[in-house]
Amino acid sequence: MNANGRWDSVLEPGWAGVQVVLTDDAGNSVTGTTDANGVVKLDPGSSLSKGKYRIEVKNPDPKVYSPGQASPRTDLLDRTVLSSNVEFVDLSGGKNVEITTSFWSPEDYCQGNVRLAAVCQNANIPTAAPPSKRTLSSFTFNTRGDAVANPGLVTDLSTEAETGTQWGLGYNKVTRQLFTSAYAKRGTKYGPGGPGAIYRTNPATGATALFTRVPNPGTTPHQPDVNMDLAFGSVVGKESLGDLDITPDGKDLFVVNLHDRRLYRYDAMQATAAAPKASYSIPDPGCAAAGDWRPFGLGIQDGKVFVGGVCSAQSTGRKADLRAVVWEFDRTTGQFTNTVMDQPLTYPHYALSPPAADFCRGRTWYPWTNTRPATQDGVACPPGGIANPEPELSDIDFETNGDMVVSFADRFPDRTGWALPDLPGYPATTTFQGGDINRACRGANHMFVLDGNGACTNNATAATAGVSQPLDVQEFYPGDHVSGYNGIHSETAQGSVAISKVETTMPLISEDPILDPVTGHGLHWLNRSNGTRVSEDNTSGLYMNADFGKARGMGDLETMCDQAPLQLGNRVWQDTDEDGIQDPGEQPLVGATVNLYDADGNKIGTTVTNSRGEYYFDSTITKNVAAEDLQYGRTYTIKMDNPADYQAGGVLEGSSPTRPNVGDNEQIDSNGETGGSPFPAITVTPQGAGQNNHSGDFGFTKSSVDLGVDKTAPAKVLGGAAIEYQVTVTNNGPNDSTGWKVTDPIPAGITDARTADPGCSINNQILTCTGGPLKVGQSHIITVRGLAPNPPVDTMIENCAVVMGNEPDPNPSNDKACDPTEIDVPVIDPAIGTTTAAALLTLTGTLYHHRRRHTIERTR
Structure with missing residues (x-):
């Protein structure tokens, strides 16, 4: 990677x-x-x-x-x-x-210690946020600390005046531009582009401009001066825009319109876009009612686009109707091809560990509503603190092994807020957000199954459960809690992670990311292999925003990887x-x-x-x-x-x-x-x-050349007599040879070995000959003379020659030739005399002369 x-x-x-x-x-x-x-x-x-x-x-x-x-x-x-x-x-x-x-x-691919970008959201109730307050920042992967107290830890890229409230965030690797999308959140305000706005930011300069306005995002206005924007709460998750992603080739920007539930596609290579290239209706997967289908999240992997959403169960109020669904979208055909995940959301969560027994703790997901529940799982929900997680499938990422990382945001705090007083028909509310980070692994029919439903490794243990937490929870990522507060904040994830596949850890947007007595939002890091929190101290997280207390105050998180x-x-x-x-x-x-x-x-x-x-x-x-x-x-x-x-x-x-x-x-x-x-x-x-x-x-x-070698030696000679043999190199084609080399170890016992061939030499009883060009069909004969050994008994000697050419040889089988010679002990006739006998033997030795080729063996 x-x-x-x-x-x-x-x-x-x-x-x-x-x-x-x-x-x-x-x-x-x-x-x-x-x-x-x-x-x-x-x-x-x-x-x-x-x-x-x-x-x-x-x-x-x-x-x-x-x-x-x-x-x-x-x-x-x-x-x-x-x-x-x-x-x-x-x-x-x-x-x-x-x-x-x-x-x-x-x-x-990503570079080490890549820069990250993150969206911050600012409260406009009870007072308006300063226009200069950050809405988009960047920082390196290894940045840790308190960026609220030490703003120099991060680089601010856009402000409240330039963008207003956002959630979606994407990075174009090709043009090196960041894109952010407007978001509907109670107690905030839209930027100059309104509820359908997408903004483009140059991270090198911080220059931010309106890229486009997505059509039909909804028309409900913010009214911060009317009951602290209470009426706006009902449209959270139903108007404005959801997740935003850009394809790795930089060509397409995709964004989810929460109002008309369509996927919009824009040319991401342009500075501005007057209109989308196309839009596509995101299919209802068969929720209890058509109005319950709420798409939001996006992911892109291996050339495929994935769109996720939930069946909100708002029409029935039954938890059994809550589902999380992920569709696969084909960029080429513009069609939604199939669902790759369809999971019930009835599994248990870790919950808050409150001091009061009647505190509504949020032990699981709950159907969407527009009100504050009076009871939860048979327990009364009195005014004040409450956790009532309403799922939004807000972000989709993929691990190196193909597992899906599914991020769920909690809609409830975005519509209810933090530490708000009694309002008409609405009791005082302090919401503790309860998002979740989930792993989805392949199950039957190659469909993804959530860790909470038992598909992935369960890393939840007693040590990760915190105080008063049951152990019926199944989680791949138990590290999305804050045990430093005695386990009271057990589902701190706010709906977005960023995976750099060259790092062993991954950051997520979370509640209370450092352990100082601070309240707010930022990043902490999980171990990618076992889901545990890397560490919990004042230097292990990055604190970025104090607005909205523990009720969720940040949006998407993105890596800014190079191509x-x-x-x-x-x-x-x-x-x-x-x-x-x-x-x-x-x-x-x-x-x-x-x-x-x-x-x-x-x-x-x-x-x-x-x-x-x-x-x-x-x-x-x-x-x-x-x-x-x-x-x-x-x-x-x-x-x-x-x-x-x-x-x-x-x-x-x-x-x-x-x-x-x-x-x-x-x-x-x-x-x-x-x-x-x-x-x-x-x-x-x-x-x-x-x-x-x-x-x-x-x-x-x-040019290949088939060089062959032949050896001609006498079949029999007498010991001590003269011996002569010939080595013949022949070019059998198909091309002319530019040169060759013959090596012939002279058998032990032969003395006075010599040759008159100008290309040959004998050193240490080894004959070495080199020759120049040899045309197809031509041969070169090398003659070697010497005196045969004089053994005490008849014996055999064998002489082998090898040829190698300058060119490749397509037929190596004829590159070596051997020929044996029998050496006989002389029998001397006393009537003739030794000298005469020797001369006679030399003459008659030619009668035994024969020719042997290649590797023919002779035995006695």
Whole structure:
């Protein structure tokens, strides 16, 4: 997720169900699928030839995922270093090899300690908020402390005068602009754009302007001077705007209209928008009554848009009718395709731990109403403090493993307020908000099921329950409470989290985020893996707003992540069989220069292939190209155009590009094309941020030459006699040879070995011969003479010669030739004499002369 080319097992879980293929030189394969931990073990067994193999890890969905950033590496020893999705391994001699590779959704990328943005809401009762009071601020992920007392901890970006009350917040990674949406909340006021306003803020300058007005947001006015805006409470969650999100490509802004219950779509690349690109009615999932369907939240993941809402049960007043529903929306077709979650909201919550037994504590979710309840679960709700959570599905996020993080805001405090006096028909009320952060995991039919309904790991324990809390609660995130107040504030979440997938913790908007005796709102952080609060002290949270007491005073929270970086690569190899495919046994080309050019022909990066033939261009790992020079949507050309590489002594001397684009698997072919140029090139146009391309492979061939060697030696000679043998090198085609080398260890015991061939030398009883060009059909004969050994008994000696050419040899089976010779002990006739006998034996020895080729063995 952080594009560092290494596997962080804590942040980057294994991926199940990914296909992996192991292939040998003959093209035979075995296939496996990764397990729940993302691991697969492949054994060549008896079905594959022994030695070297190609490993291919198949992309589960190329439309969504791209290869993750890889590291150029000289070995495969460190399993935390990420390889490309195609690797080459040597398992000969019983070796085992472990490699790790990755795919990513580029939208998951984020830089460390990213800046966050958060919305603050200001009270206009009993007195109006100052026009200069903050409504939007930014700060780094690691910021902690009291920003109310020390406002310099955060950067204020917009004010009450510029935007009024907001909730939704989105960040455009491409234009680096923030967008916020108006929100209906009692006791506040709308900004200059009214209830349908969306504002655009430049975080670099703080300049804020009206982006657009969403049509039909409702018309109920705020009346802060009439019973403290009491009448406005009934439209909370039903007018103005809900959540706002922007697609990772920066093109679309989506926002939920709470009044007409439609999803609006705007061009997010523009400074202003006169009208939406489109709007879509968000389907009623079958609530008890049509008016009960209340969409609000948005989420975007893997190119899909998700819209969430609740069946409010306001028409029936029955908790059994409360449901949370999430729809999937297809950006391409403009259709809502299916529901991915449909869950009852009847599970228990942690509740307040009040001093009075008749205090209405909010043990679960309750149907929406427009009044203050007189009783709750059979308990009277007297004037004063009350918790009566009414659910709004306000935000949707996704974890790295695909789990959904569902944020619920509490509507009740937004319509009732904090420490308000008796009003006509409405007793004095001090509302304790009771939102919740939930995990939703895959259940039956691949639908998401909430943790409260038993689908996810239950991290709730006695230690997290606080004082007087029952243990029937099931929660993945028990850390959304404040135990420092004796457990009295047990559901402090206010409806929004921000997940940076390169961090181990996640912040949420919460009540009383620090433990000083303060009342208000800000952020505290949860452990992403077990849901516990990171810590509870004055430095573990960020306090931002004192308005509305404990009744909810902030809106959405957003990460301001950069766009994912790009990487291009990755391999240059010797295509020995000239088939255009990277076979396992074919060798990498080391030290070859690769250059990267922009669309104007400017060289913007250069590198050389490593010992495994790999090369990469990126700004994050190899850092051989500037980030501003490597951007998606631009066209680049990768060239192997260093003339020195092709000259004498160069790594590509005598080489030419192999056949490009062979077959239908671009991950294992060669992509280098000459197009009339002497140098191969690959043209690449990345279409999106982080869409890494590791298919930039170059294969080279040298004109193949089948050199064969023959050995001719006498079948029998007498010990101590002269011996002569010949080595013949023949070019069998199909191309002329530029040169060759013969090596022939002279058998032990032969003395006075010599040759008159000018290309040969004998050192330490090893004959070495080199020759120049040899045309097709031509042969070169090397003659070696010496004296045979003089053993005490008859024996056999064998002489073997090996030839190697400058060019690839398509037929290595004839590169070695051996021929045995029998050495006999002389039998001397006393009547003739030794000298005469020796001469006679030398002459008659030619009668035994024969020719042997290749590896023919002779036995006695």
